[in-house]
Amino acid sequence: xxxxxxxxxxxxxxxxxxxxxxxxxxxxxxxxxxxxxxxxxxxxxxxxxxxxxxxxxxxxxxxxxxxxxxxxxxxxxxxxxxxxxxxxxxxxxxxxxxxxxxxxxxxxxxxxxxxxxxxxxxxxxxxxxxxxxxxxxxxxxxxxxxxxxxxxxxxxxxxxxxxxxxxxxxxxxxxxxxxxxxxxxxxxxxxxxxxxxxxxxxxxxx
Numbered sequence: 001x002x003x004x005x006x007x008x009x010x011x012x013x014x015x016x017x018x019x020x021x022x023x024x025x026x027x028x029x030x031x032x033x034x035x036x037x038x039x040x041x042x043x044x045x046x047x048x049x050x051x052x053x054x055x056x057x058x059x060x061x062x063x064x065x066x067x068x069x070x071x072x073x074x075x076x077x078x079x080x081x082x083x084x085x086x087x088x089x090x091x092x093x094x095x096x097x098x099x100x101x102x103x104x105x106x107x108x109x110x111x112x113x114x115x116x117x118x119x120x121x122x123x124x125x126x127x128x129x130x131x132x133x134x135x136x137x138x139x140x141x142x143x144x145x146x147x148x149x150x151x152x153x154x155x156x157x158x159x160x161x162x163x164x165x166x167x168x169x170x171x172x173x174x175x176x177x178x179x180x181x182x183x184x185x186x187x188x189x190x191x192x193x194x195x196x197x198x199x200x201x202x203x204x205x206x
Contacts (some may be wrong), residue, residue, distance in 0.1 A: 005036035008135040018119030026108035055083040056097035060109035072117040093117040098132035154192040161195035
């Protein structure tokens with residue numbers, strides 16, 4: 001997934017007129033996470049939006065507004081007064097934010113930055129929107145593939161742990177699974193993490 005997103009943001013800088021930096025903003029619970037930033041400016045702006053609870057990327061991701069284009073950060077921005085002034089102090093001249101979404105889910109926002117005012121045109125917005133639409137599909141597919149890989153790895157680890165318990169305790173496959181599940185519940189530890197501990201130690205401790 002990381003490689004897919006890095007390609008998306010790199011292409012944004014290459015093909016969107018006026019774009020000097022790009023990144024993807026997503027939410028992990030109440031926290032903001034920056035994915036595939038091409039410049040430290042992207043991370044600093046996302047952190048600023050998280051701290052203030054406002055900003056175009058923040059709103060695109062949370063409020064499902066398809067696109068925001070801020071032409072000039074030297075002018076007051078309705079809705080983001082604090083962000084606009086502090087982003088300007090960070091060196092942002094203009095910015096565009098696009099909602100990343102598919103029919104099934106909203107994923108975050110793809111944000112493009114320029115240190116110049118009025119760097120983005122209507123053409124920039126059109127190309128940016130097309131790239132964001134493709135990026136959302138690529139992001140969703142990559143994330144699904146990533147989750148599948150983790151699920152397969154977890155299943156393999158759980159199976160290996162069950163095999164160890166069956167051998168050491170001379171119990172059935174069902175009993176081995178029920179033992180792993182019971183210990184997981186009792187210790188409030190995820191099933192795959194208990195399985196890893198069994199694989200590392202060769203069995204259950206006291």
